[in-house]
Amino acid sequence: MGTEQIRRWESGALAHAVSDPFGQGPLPWLRGSENYFDDTGHVVPWYADPALGHGSTDGGTRTADDVHRQIKGFISTGAAAPGEAIDFHVTVDPPQQFSVDIYRIGHYGGDGAAQITTSPRLAGIVQPAPLTADRTVSCHHWWQSWRLQIPTYWSIGAYVAVLTTMNGYRSHIPFTVRDDQPADLLLVLPDITWQAYNLYPEDGRTGASLYHAWDEQGCLLGEEDAAVTVSFDRPYAGAGLPLHVGHAYDFIRWAERYGYDLAYADTRDLHAGRVDPARYRGLVFPGHDEYWSVPMRRTVESARDGGTSLVFLSANTMYWQVSLSPSPSGVPDRLLTCRKRRGPGKPALWREIDRPEQQLLGIQYAGRVPDPHPLVVRNAEHWLWEATGAGEGDELDGLVAGEADRYFPRTALPEHESRILLAHSPYLDSEGVKRHQETSVYRAPSGAIVFASGTFAWSPALDRPGHVDPRIQRATANLLDRICKRD
Incomplete structure (x- = not known):
């Protein structure tokens, strides 16, 4: 070597x-x-x-x-x-x-x-x-x-x-x-x-x-x-901070700056039943959150059905199904297993076991975005875009990046009182094929609002130098203020 x-x-x-x-x-x-x-x-x-x-x-x-x-x-x-x-x-x-x-x-x-x-x-x-x-x-x-x-x-x-x-x-x-x-x-x-x-x-x-x-x-x-x-019983590679950790930190800096009342938990808390969604008006998933266990999904669906809103600020959410098990010494939830497509047994993709992620998110993973593209505003009269200055068809530069979600017409939607797509953004995939990204919001029968940004670039637009977009900042504030019922 x-x-x-x-x-x-x-x-x-x-x-x-x-x-x-x-x-x-x-x-x-x-x-x-x-x-x-x-x-x-x-x-x-x-x-x-x-x-x-x-x-x-x-x-x-x-x-x-x-x-x-x-x-x-x-x-x-x-x-x-x-x-x-x-x-x-x-x-x-x-x-x-x-x-x-x-x-x-x-x-x-x-x-x-x-x-x-x-x-x-x-x-x-x-x-x-x-x-x-x-x-x-x-x-x-x-x-x-x-x-x-x-x-x-x-x-x-x-x-x-x-x-x-x-x-x-x-x-x-x-x-x-x-x-x-x-x-x-x-x-x-x-x-x-x-x-x-x-x-x-x-x-x-x-x-x-x-x-x-x-x-x-x-x-x-x-x-x-x-x-x-x-x-989990090992350091993180390199400098010791996880891949994509910055997405969560971008949201935290912005939300604390503007005084939102935040509690904190890890996804393993969701998995282990340590989160009671009824204590919160909304659950916020600020970064790339691709791996979900059955108890995680059950808790979050129960939260929505009980009236707790859900905010997904990234893309490729809840793609793989995983299980957690104890360490050799018996400490719970220290080993993470995902068979993906290898070996016998059921597939590990949620959508391949007839539980597509769109049934929770309203949209689902479409693919990678090799180069950043604009996010194209749709339905600009909606309350999310209010006072952002964004008009119908406006292009928010660089806001479709990393990975993207979209609505799949042949996949069932969640039950909803209302539903709307707030962006429809063309981009080229790694083969040069034209695809599109979408941003979604729906209101569940419980009254819960479920928002999915459909792009990796949303959280960085809140507070990352060189990536801040005031229109995304205001749209996110409109969303959280409505969830928190601020005047």
Whole structure:
């Protein structure tokens, strides 16, 4: 294996490039595409500025990687509540002291995050190599490095732990602080989909996701050779932040800036029955949320039927059906399984088991969008477009990107009191075939509003530098204000 081949994995930079989004430099804003490997197995930079992924050049902090494992870690729980504890499992090579800075994502005057606390200096050790079995990679045998006792006065929200070694290497661990208090809106962070894409360790040897794995020569293999089961007991690849995490952070910064009353949960909370939808006026799914279990769908359909509105701000939602199972030590919901189209048994696509996602969303996944295209406004007199300045047929530049949904006429719609399509946007797929994207809203018999943006680019248009669109900001406010029944 030549040096050239290894170098593309050294920082994890081109697949998961992050310098330091919390102080030392700007957050490297994502491109719209999920295609971070090309057909030859070479990593394609999907951050707008690939140089941002290579860490500091002035002697400051540098991004850890999955080859040298300068510092990598994970937490042994999902979301936790104030008063509970989170256990960190961290490996440091070479062994040395490290610290953990805890940040909360929010608007914070435009900074995007605020530092909440810092750990004492901690002793770092080289943890054992990850265990692998049938492409499933797990670090459940790593020793505990630190326990964070969450004070009862901490705000609920999306948090990031920033791990830094004494010699300046840095990695990240995202986590959620949740509670059961009623709120206008429950923000659901897609941790199940984040894990499905996690290729840790991205080292050219042992890492595997539900999409990729490596062969003995260090070449990247495709979906047919990828993992069937992946573990939450491992770090995220590269810099330690999941693919597409920025979509959720874009929404959070915008929503907190404008004072929306938010609660927080992970998709595993939905799965495990820890979410009571009756406590909220609406459930918001801010980012790419592709992998859903049966209990997740059951809970969300029950929410809609009980009058709780649903807001889907991405595309390709609820595409694959998955199951969750305990870790080897018996901790619930630490293993994620999706057979996709391999082996015996029923298909894993919701639409192939006669439960197409359109029956919940109102539209469903149509395909990838290789290059950004305009979102073309339809039915501009609708209340969603009110006071946005968007007129019939107006083109919102770059707002159809990454992946797109549309209405499938031969697929049954959900029961509805009213329904309307608010965009109809032509684009070219990877074969140059003309296709179209659509944005949908319907009102269920319960009175619940169900909105689906049908594009990856909606959340970034709320608060991502270079992508902000005031018309999308106002349309989203119109939607949430109606759900929250604001005057």
